[in-house]
Amino acid sequence: MTAGPAHGIDASATPAAADGVDARSRVGPNAVIQLGHALRAQHGKALAIQVYEAAGLRGWLDQPPEDMVDERAVDQLFHALRGRLAAEEAAAVAAEAGARTAEYLLANRIPRPAHGMLRLLPQPLSARLLLRAIGANAWTFTGSGIFRARPGSPHRVEIVSNPIAIPGCVWHVAVFETLFRALVAPHARVRHDSCCLDGAPACLFEIDPHGGYEGRGGLEIPRTARAAVSKAVGG
Ligand SMILES: [Zn+2]
Numbered sequence: 001m002t003a004g005p006a007h008g009i010d011a012s013a014t015p016a017a018a019d020g021v022d023a024r025s026r027v028g029p030n031a032v033i034q035l036g037h038a039l040r041a042q043h044g045k046a047l048a049i050q051v052y053e054a055a056g057l058r059g060w061l062d063q064p065p066e067d068m069v070d071e072r073a074v075d076q077l078f079h080a081l082r083g084r085l086a087a088e089e090a091a092a093v094a095a096e097a098g099a100r101t102a103e104y105l106l107a108n109r110i111p112r113p114a115h116g117m118l119r120l121l122p123q124p125l126s127a128r129l130l131l132r133a134i135g136a137n138a139w140t141f142t143g144s145g146i147f148r149a150r151p152g153s154p155h156r157v158e159i160v161s162n163p164i165a166i167p168g169c170v171w172h173v174a175v176f177e178t179l180f181r182a183l184v185a186p187h188a189r190v191r192h193d194s195c196c197l198d199g200a201p202a203c204l205f206e207i208d209p210h211g212g213y214e215g216r217g218g219l220e221i222p223r224t225a226r227a228a229v230s231k232a233v234g235g
Pocket of ligand 1: 162192
């Protein structure tokens with residue numbers, strides 16, 4: 001088993017430059033699509049319309065983009081979300097959107113046989129393979145940022161100059177945590193203590209497969225957001 005598509009995750013759709021936005025400054029449409037689903041599920045369509053209108057992206061609520069989108073649009077949506085909701089509520093929506101994005105990847109980008117194999121392998125090996133697979137697809141969520149992964153204890157993921165950072169980066173936390181819980185360790189927890197929003201050069205995500213961050217402080221994602229993640233992953 002090797003890196004990239006060879007272990008089952010489709011990384012074929014290389015983004016192309018279009019409408020004047022550098023291809024490297026684009027992210028996958030799921031960031032938008034799943035945010036719309038999560039927002040409607042938690043707060044109803046009227047509020048979803050307000051958020052998308054505030055972001056200047058009203059059309060995307062009913063007709064979500066199918067191709068890569070400008071990373072700045074996603075940032076605008078996250079900004080509008082925080083403008084319309086209390087911080088914890090906005091975090092809960094972003095976390096559910098992240099969990100839904102991971103669920104989409106699990107259902108559509110990672111073949112079922114790979115799920116079974118990753119679950120059977122020893123944790124350090126399955127984590128290493130999953131991190132490689134995430135890296136092969138990193139262009140879908142890092143945009144102009146730079147993705148790095150270092151397996152270890154804990155496993156570390158970095159996004160240098162993360163273009164869609166939000167407080168606590170709960171969207172990313174939920175994506176990584178949902179993927180790790182589904183394929184590597186059911187109690188995996190992700191901690192995010194170093195963030196571009198706080199002036200760090202990179203957003204750093206530390207993944208403990210044994211859930212060892214429980215009650216250790218740090219930038220835990222809010223309980224409501226954690227509940228949304230748990231609901232989305234059935235755990
Ligand atoms: Zn961050």
